Amino acid sequence: MKKKLLLIVFTAASLFLAASGVDAADETVVQPARKAGGFDRTRPNNFTETMKKLGRYLLLYIPNRVVDATDIITMDFSMGGAFAAEVQATRYFQLGGSYGETYFLAKDYARQYGTGHKATKRFGFFFMEKDVTFVDATSGTVNEYVIDFPQFSTADYHLDAFRDNDVDFWKIGCRVGWFLGIGVGIHPVEIADFITGIFWLDFLGDDF
Numbered sequence: 734m735k736k737k738l739l740l741i742v743f744t745a746a747s748l749f750l751a752a753s754g755v756d757a758a759d760e761t762v763v764q765p766a767r768k769a770g771g772f773d774r775t776r777p778n779n780f781t782e783t784m785k786k787l788g789r790y791l792l793l794y795i796p797n798r799v800v801d802a803t804d805i806i807t808m809d810f811s812m813g814g815a816f817a818a819e820v821q822a823t824r825y826f827q828l829g830g831s832y833g834e835t836y837f838l839a840k841d842y843a844r845q846y847g848t849g850h851k852a853t854k855r856f857g858f859f860f861m862e863k864d865v866t867f868v869d870a871t872s873g874t875v876n877e878y879v880i881d882f883p884q885f886s887t888a889d890y891h892l893d894a895f896r897d898n899d900v901d902f903w904k905i906g907c908r909v910g911w912f913l914g915i916g917v918g919i920h921p922v923e924i925a926d927f928i929t930g931i932f933w934l935d936f937l938g939d940d941f
């Protein structure tokens with residue numbers, strides 16, 4: 734009697750598991766394979782994207798070249814208790830310095846436009862310099878930065894202010910002032926960017 738009962742239970746369990754397997758198989762959805770030459774709307778169209786980029790570049794070609802040209806020369810005006818008399822043909826060939834605190838209005842390197850506060854104590858002699866400069870309370874696109882280089886030694890291109898394009902290490906320019914001041918700069922890297930831009934190469938990666 735016990736053997737018959739166990740056989741009945743085993744048979745019923747087997748039928749239940751078999752039925753469950755069939756139901757699970759029925760619920761599986763098989764995705765049809767995409768036929769060769771078919772059209773898949775979810776895939777990106779490289780040709781369309783390329784044409785969009787080309788159209789944008791052509792549309793903005795003239796505006797980008799004009800802005801690149803204006804990037805070559807920068808200028809700032811300052812007012813405050815500071816004295817400045819310096820010239821430089823890059824930081825490797827400079828003479829003079831600045832001392833004091835000023836508030837300034839600038840069209841500066843790397844498209845920095847706006848105002849700010851500067852406290853500086855710097856002096857350069859050919860490729861040697863010492864520079865402690867703090868720029869803060871800025872507006873517009875002017876960057877805040879710090880140059881803390883108090884020892885008189887060789888100009889260092891690897892300072893953060895140069896690497897982050899806050900200040901142009903390669904600038905050719907001058908600064909003069911006493912309470913009222915003016916600074917002017919020409920930027921060789923911006924000249925290179927303008928020339929290469931004519932031939933569709935964005936040297937500094939700053940095109941719109």
